[in-house]
Amino acid sequence: MSATATTHRLLLADDDVHVRDAIASVFRMEGMDVSTAADGREALYALRTEPRPCLILLDLDMPGMDGWEFRRRQLLWPAMATIPVVVVSGQPEVKVAARALEARAVLAKPVKVDCLLRVVDGHCAHAGPEAGARRLRLARTHAQTSASASRN
Numbered sequence: 001m002s003a004t005a006t007t008h009r010l011l012l013a014d015d016d017v018h019v020r021d022a023i024a025s026v027f028r029m030e031g032m033d034v035s036t037a038a039d040g041r042e043a044l045y046a047l048r049t050e051p052r053p054c055l056i057l058l059d060l061d062m063p064g065m066d067g068w069e070f071r072r073r074q075l076l077w078p079a080m081a082t083i084p085v086v087v088v089s090g091q092p093e094v095k096v097a098a099r100a101l102e103a104r105a106v107l108a109k110p111v112k113v114d115c116l117l118r119v120v121d122g123h124c125a126h127a128g129p130e131a132g133a134r135r136l137r138l139a140r141t142h143a144q145t146s147a148s149a150s151r152n
């Protein structure tokens with residue numbers, strides 16, 4: 001089995017390079033693979049050419065192909081349609097947007113790192129532990145908490 005099969009992976013699409021760098025470094029420190037895209041077209045290209053991500057963090061307002069169009073195309077692509085999307089956006093109507101986009105979660109910008117970690121961990125903690133998948137630091141903390149709780 002290849003290393004990519006057991007490593008959690010994020011695809012992060014945001015036109016702001018500072019946001020991309022900040023979020024990517026947080027998750028790389030958690031041991032995840034992170035690939036980044038500056039717009040919807042780059043994100044689609046990443047899906048086509050790179051290992052499948054666990055989750056897509058998607059900004060909506062991007063020049064070129066925006067997050068709406070990316071999501072529309074992703075949902076029309078059977079092999080990729082089931083990858084959950086977490087919308088990270090500064091748009092005020094972001095919750096409405098998330099419903100329309102069938103997003104797993106919505107985080108308003110400026111995004112809080114602990115919220116971001118919780119959302120990603122909430123997804124990845126359930127993903128393929130039998131494959132020896134690496135768990136996030138947060139996931140291990142939760143596992144230890146529930147293990148000690150069940151002993152009592």
Ligand SMILES: [Zn+2]
Nearest residue numbers: 008054124127
């Ligand atoms: Zn994962």
